[in-house]
Amino acid sequence: MSVGTQVESTLTDRYQTTVPETVRRALRLGKRDKIHYTIRADGEVVITRATANDAVDPAMAPFLEFLVRDMAAHPERLQAVDDGFVRRIEALVADVNVDIDAPLSAEGE
Numbered sequence: 741m742s743v744g745t746q747v748e749s750t751l752t753d754r755y756q757t758t759v760p761e762t763v764r765r766a767l768r769l770g771k772r773d774k775i776h777y778t779i780r781a782d783g784e785v786v787i788t789r790a791t792a793n794d795a796v797d798p799a800m801a802p803f804l805e806f807l808v809r810d811m812a813a814h815p816e817r818l819q820a821v822d823d824g825f826v827r828r829i830e831a832l833v834a835d836v837n838v839d840i841d842a843p844l845s846a847e848g849e
Contacts, residue, residue, distance in 0.1 A: 763787070781841065 747760040759769065767789040769775070774790035811818060 778841075781839075 745762055747762050749757040749760055751757050759775070763769075767775075767787070769789060776788045776790040778786040778788070780786065
């Protein structure tokens with residue numbers, strides 16, 4: 741991979757930094773825009789401009805709202821998970837390796 745312009749910035753005591761002007765221009769960033777970070781397995785971090793699709797999962801928000809309403813309406817249904825159930829889950833997934841960054845494939849591929 742060829743290397744283009746390189747810039748750096750400094751972290752403050754509160755782990756904040758200013759995005760350099762060359763990066764802001766390259767990503768077409770404006771005030772209050774969001775930045776998306778992709779952390780690769782080798783430790784490389786890719787910074788891109790976040791899109792509306794990055795920030796919103798169309799199924800997750802309604803599902804979480806449903807859970808909040810249901811728990812508020814029926815707190816008597818909430819139960820602690822017992823140790824036996826936790827051990828059973830751990831046994832079922834003990835040898836399962838998952839790369840959460842790997843793209844999903846169609847079944848059978």
